[in-house]
Amino acid sequence: MKKSPVPLLQNGLRADGRAPDQMREVNMAVGVVSNADGSAVVSYGLTTAVAAVYGPREAHPRHLALPDRGIMRVRYHMAPFSTKDERKSPTPSRREIEISKVLREALEPAVVLEQYPRSRIDVFIEILQADGSTRVASLTAASLALADAGIYMRDLVIGVSVGLVDNTVVLDLNGLEDQYGEGDLPVGYMPNLKRFTLLQLDGAWTRDKFLEAIGLAVKGAEYVYQKARDALKNRYMSIAEEIYGR
């Protein structure tokens, strides 16, 4: 690992002033793309993900349709201007292809696909601004957009990342900590069903630190989950107001 230009942890606080178990400012809004069946924007600090859901609709190409359940199509993509350094090529990288796959596999357990035979549900996720933890912000945005689209779901999938910085477990890595920390552990969690649907890791972790990090991820996900519920409620309150007036 490279040495960070600034200390990542000093007097128990992180470079951006947060405590180890503190999320950055979390903001969410549901129903932000009017043409989509469901949509949401989620930001963790500077990291901003917009998700749009189309469907259920007829599965194309037809040979991919399944007779007993729906299929999902998930695209995670980063805008060319979303990174701090050079322009990112808009061509999907191997990283983006892998993340699209793990996000699909993180969302599928939450969606009642058996309700949608021969259909396809599309989830498009775009990173507008990247400062670490993009895949987990994407996951939260995607499950909010699915809920907004009225898709049957068993639970929301909340994404949070945990990491290892100066051998301390921290919540919600920013770009600096992602680049210079000793480990990164993105997690997708269904808070009501208490199940993990996304788990990846790099760095070097002892068993104890790993389990500590998983515990912190659950706490973080429960915190973000409350915000996600509020964002969905706000959406429905505004629809109700539109229909019934104040």
Add this chain to the structure above:
Amino acid sequence: MASISPYGKRFISYLRREQIKRLLSTRYRVDGRGPEQVRDVEVKVGVVKTADGSAEVRLGRTHVVAGVKVGLGQPFPDAPDEGVLVVSAEVLPHASPYTEVGPPDESAIELARVVDRGIRHCGYVDFKKLAVEGGKAYVLWVDLYVINDDGNLVDAANLAAVAALRNTQLPAVVKDETGIKLGRNNKSPLQVEVAKVPVAVSVGKIGGVLLLDPTFEEELSLDGRITFTFSEDRIVALQKSAGHFTQAELETALDLAWRGRERFASALKDVLG
């Protein structure tokens, strides 16, 4: 490019899947193994003479060949004093009736990237020693070729990659009037830190039973799948690649994988020396 739920997941009959599940509830598997039992593992090195390093792994009927070619290139901008590792994987059309001809799909990309993450930061290869003068660096191209897929490609491919690296001979850097290039007449072994060898161990979940080393057929019946990569006593990579896990299952899977690690590490013993 987007990720679509694969049709291939349905290529097992409901009856067969039920049979696999029913048998597993008595802690037996359709091939006669217990849940914690790994199939026979065979690792051979030096199987491709044209490569700078190579290895072949047979894990049951799963067959993976890894070839290393060493090149000279530019280091990554964020690590100017280090060599470069590029891991690619190709699941050949030979490998199963469901593999299509074409560029690597998302599963092959994931396979390569999981193996890559295991090797990259664990210290098995010291990339600092692979810098070359003049702002250049050695590039280790590791190509994983899946010839027959009978499940658990990650564990097999990881073994093949680390064995092939152990077997790799670095061509010397030669200087002439046109600049620097590699001379394949003069090679020396790539130094690897044998004690830090990364070992990937996948755990499958079928009907609540956790098991090691799933076969192709079992992979079509999985309710969950997770791969842990260990180096010494650390977890250096992890990938959940199907389904979901509770926290208790995750802990059990971690301990199960840790025990499975022994089996793969002993298969590597002769090769690593």
